[in-house]
Amino acid sequence: xxxxxxxxxxxxxxxxxxxxxxxxxxxxxxxxxxxxxxxxxxxxxxxxxxxxxxxxxxxxxxxxxxxxxxxxxxxxxxxxxxxxxxxxxxxxxxxxxxxxxxxxxxxxxxxx
Amino acid sequence: xxxxxxxxxxxxxxxxxxxxxxxxxxxxxxxxxxxxxxxxxxxxxxxxxxxxxxxxxxxxxxxxxxxxxxxxxxxxxxxxxxxxxxxxxxxxxxxxxxxxxxxxxxxxxxxxxx
Numbered sequence: 001x002x003x004x005x006x007x008x009x010x011x012x013x014x015x016x017x018x019x020x021x022x023x024x025x026x027x028x029x030x031x032x033x034x035x036x037x038x039x040x041x042x043x044x045x046x047x048x049x050x051x052x053x054x055x056x057x058x059x060x061x062x063x064x065x066x067x068x069x070x071x072x073x074x075x076x077x078x079x080x081x082x083x084x085x086x087x088x089x090x091x092x093x094x095x096x097x098x099x100x101x102x103x104x105x106x107x108x109x110x111x112x
Numbered sequence: 113x114x115x116x117x118x119x120x121x122x123x124x125x126x127x128x129x130x131x132x133x134x135x136x137x138x139x140x141x142x143x144x145x146x147x148x149x150x151x152x153x154x155x156x157x158x159x160x161x162x163x164x165x166x167x168x169x170x171x172x173x174x175x176x177x178x179x180x181x182x183x184x185x186x187x188x189x190x191x192x193x194x195x196x197x198x199x200x201x202x203x204x205x206x207x208x209x210x211x212x213x214x215x216x217x218x219x220x221x222x223x224x225x226x
Contacts, residue, residue: 032213043116043203043217046153088155093213098143099168100215102154 012109019077021106026071032093033065034100035075039086047075047088051106079106085110114138116218118204124224125194133189133221137206144187145205146171146179155203161187194225203222 012032013019025033029033031052036044050057050064050073057064073090087107125131137144146158157171161181165226172178176194181187186199201222205215 043219099157104154
């Protein structure tokens with residue numbers, strides 16, 4: 001079936017470095033993608049989203065890249081801070097549907 | 113403004129008991145969603161409401177699970193005859209309307225079935 005998955009379960013980076021979290025999706029009909037950040041004991045927090053008619057979108061310290069050719073999504077965090085430590089999930093809203101399909105998540109650890 | 117709220121934050125129950133979990137969406141949001149997150153896992157879709165109706169219940173794992181929404185606002189997820197495998201964090205999200213895909217999540221209810 002269709003799925004959304006992450007390449008790396010754990011990513012460790014030094015404070016101040018840039019982080020890149022990757023996600024692969026298999027549903028070519030997906031037209032909307034979202035990145036969420038989840039800290040321990042909290043619900044997912046919206047970070048940034050992108051629609052399939054775009055290949056890049058920037059926010060504050062974050063950039064999402066979408067490569068539809070290889071069905072790949074990435075989240076780039078600039079100047080990673082200790083507060084960025086969390087689990088990051090990509091999700092797709094396939095074909096205009098209302099439910100989100102989530103990947104299993106990547107644990108980002110920021111080392112001082 | 114206020115975000116999505118859920119209650120209780122934690123619920124411990126005995127196997128076979130019924131539980132009710134509550135979600136208060138962001139004011140004005142017409143779409144409401146329930147997800148389940150098992151330990152160390154991603155989120156699993158359960159049910160979606162548009163207003164008071166549920167056009168997509170495809171994620172409910174069994175007939176022990178049901179949900180309702182009243183007044184286009186508060187929603188209750190009910191699990192009857194709870195089993196140990198029901199233990200998880202139950203997350204609620206809301207979005208402005210059907211066409212607005214960004215979903216905003218509550219803090220979740222951690223359910224433990226002994």
